[in-house]
Structures are given as C-alpha cells and as structure tokens.
Amino acid sequence: MSIDEVIRLLREIKDLGDTGKETVSKAKSTAKKAKSVAKKVKRAPSAYNKYMKKKMASLKKKHPRKKHAAIFKQAAKSWKRSPDRKRSMK
Numbered sequence: 001m002s003i004d005e006v007i008r009l010l011r012e013i014k015d016l017g018d019t020g021k022e023t024v025s026k027a028k029s030t031a032k033k034a035k036s037v038a039k040k041v042k043r044a045p046s047a048y049n050k051y052m053k054k055k056m057a058s059l060k061k062k063h064p065r066k067k068h069a070a071i072f073k074q075a076a077k078s079w080k081r082s083p084d085r086k087r088s089m090k
Contacts, residue, residue: 006031047088051079 010027045053055075063071079085 003031003034006034047084048079051082051084052076055079 006027010031013027052072052075055078056071059066059071059075
C-alpha cells in the first residue's frame with residue numbers, strides 16, 4: 001500500500017465521523033510506518049554476506065539432507081581461510 005493510498009483512506013475515514021476513530025488511529029500508525037520504510041535505504045552486502053550466500057548455495061547442493069546449522073558452520077569455517085576475507089580486511 002503506497003503512502004498516497006493511506007492518506008486517501010485516512011480522509012475517507014475522517015468523513016465517516018465518530019464511528020471511525022479507532023480505525024483512524026490504526027491508519028495513522030500504518031501511514032507513519034509506510035513513510036519510515038520508504039525512507040530506509042538498504043546497504044550493499046558485505047564481502048562476508050556475498051561469500052556466505054554463494055558458499056551456502058554450493059554446500060546445500062552437495063549435501064541436500066544436511067541441516068542448515070551444520071552447513072552454516074562449515075561455510076563460516078571456510079570463510080576464515082578464504083582469499084575473499086583477506087581482501088575485505090584491507
């Protein structure tokens with residue numbers, strides 16, 4: 001739901017009068033949340049995030065029945081020896 005839609009709904013609810021007071025407060029909080037979410041900018045993934053995503057995918061392909069936690073530990077251990085780690089620490 002876009003901010004414009006939320007504002008439009010707020011105006012419609014205000015036109016209803018006293019019966020919509022609770023709905024108005026809910027709609028206002030939703031509008032505030034929508035504005036804050038729209039302003040946030042996602043950071044670029046770190047070298048670790050990129051490495052883990054790639055490594056997890058390859059390990060899951062090799063070991064499909066292995067638990068996620070075990071695969072994650074294995075990938076994290078391999079990060080310590082990875083040349084990508086050394087480049088990211090410069």
